[in-house]
Amino acid sequence: MMDRLSVHLQSLFKHLIVFACVIALWEGAAAVGLVDVILLPPPHAIAGSIWDLYVENRTIYRHFTITFYEAFAGFLIGGAFGLALAVGSSLNDSFRRYVSPYAIVLNVTPGLALTPIVIAWFGFGYSSKIALGAIVCFFPIFVNTLIALSRTDGDTLEMFQSMGASKGQVFWKLRVPAALPMIFAGFKIAITTALVGAVVAEFSQATAGIGVLMQRLSFALDMSGAIAALLSMSLLGLILFTIIEIIDDRVVFWRRGSRMEAVSRRRLARWKTSAGSSSGKPIGRK
């Protein structure tokens, strides 16, 4: 136990040393004049801007929440469309045949090309950013869900059918659980693309949001501020990604051993109480 901890600490220590060396090198190059300080500000200036944005000015929080909200709403809307169309296509072959050409066209069009048109349709406010996020993140969800739902293990399907499972049972008990990991992989791709969509729409036309903040700072040649905003954007991406990952971990509980045990223990307990209350007769489900 102690050994493993010390190994971890040691590797962390090495990483820190490397990081410090890189920073020192950068700082030195800026001080000597090898790097143009206006274009690539030294690390201490970036740290100063971060302090400024987060602690002294506190301007960033408003922009941060607005972009977060736009990206997440776009993800929800695009995801709802993508899921609905994919489920429909997986259930009905002719529906799939008629939907798929349009989905392909939407895929090969760079969604970001629609930015000016979407802004003309939805105006300069939040709605255009949400719409662009939804358009951009529709396809990864659609295609992952469709592939995952139509790729079912033949043997298991045969077993379900030989035991007389209904169509609904096959769908809910076999197809959906088998597809969930891949669907979540699609969600993870989509949430970052939704963020990109929202930010790009903000670059084009907006009054608030982290994209606008960054554009203003960089056009004022306050590069350290722009890089601080960029780093906050990475943070935003990480937060969104982590949200999906946590949900993934809760829903696809059978992937991790410890989660699997916890859930099965809980289910067993519930099963025991319900079996006890209904005079010891076991219930088939769950």
Next chain:
Amino acid sequence: MNEIADLTIPAPKRSALNIIARHLAIFLALISAWEISCRLEWLDPLFFPYPSSILEGFWRLYITQGNIWSHLGLTMFAVIVGFTAGSVLGVGLAICVGMSDRLRRYLKPYVIVLEATPRIAIGPVIIAAFGFGWTSKTAIVMLVCFFAPFVNTLNGMISVDRDKVEMFRSMGASRIQTFSKLLLPSALPEISAGLRLAMASALGGALVAEFIASNAGLGVLITQYTGTLNMASAFVCVLTLSALGYFIFRGMEAVDRFIIFWADRDRIEAVGRKRLAAWHSRLGDRP
């Protein structure tokens, strides 16, 4: 009722034609529904142009005015140069990093942070650094095209079967042999997937760069047309981009099939036969 027949009969010629005809019919129905709802002013034709006027726009932009060509050329130039530079850099750097265990360990956290950053978002910073011309556009495309090949190549090289590496080592293969005969071939499918991702985002990157600040290119054209509410022409540009995207996608697929021949049964047989023949002829013409 024909539906079921379509599904069960393994595609005779008539039903393939039938399917195409039905697709066309649905497409035409959608288009005419759009046209009619525009004519009846259910949809505002100012924002949702008539399909017929989009068609007219194609004629105008490509032939009578012919002003789309130069913009198209500029955008494609940025895309191709940026993609080539970015993907070569990405794959090359990943190979260098992948060959050394220690370097990989130290670079990993930085790669994670870079991956979480929306790459296109670096746009304004790069434009401030490189100016408004095609250099900044190309630089953005390059940056966008760098990461997917880099990460995929690295992943492909890391996930090589340990047993095979062991075998190569026990048989005394040199570093170069291990790389060219084992690491590279097994990483190729992932590398090409990365290249495809990069290609898909390259077009987007160039457009965003043009939206932010530029004076020529398809992105500028789209912004100008929507700014003057000439939506039909803007749609022409977007549809052009769709077609471009489609051809790029198909082209990448064909290249993929050519290089990674072992993923495709017909191709693997053909290549195998060719290699066998070459081998026989080298051994001295025994059949």
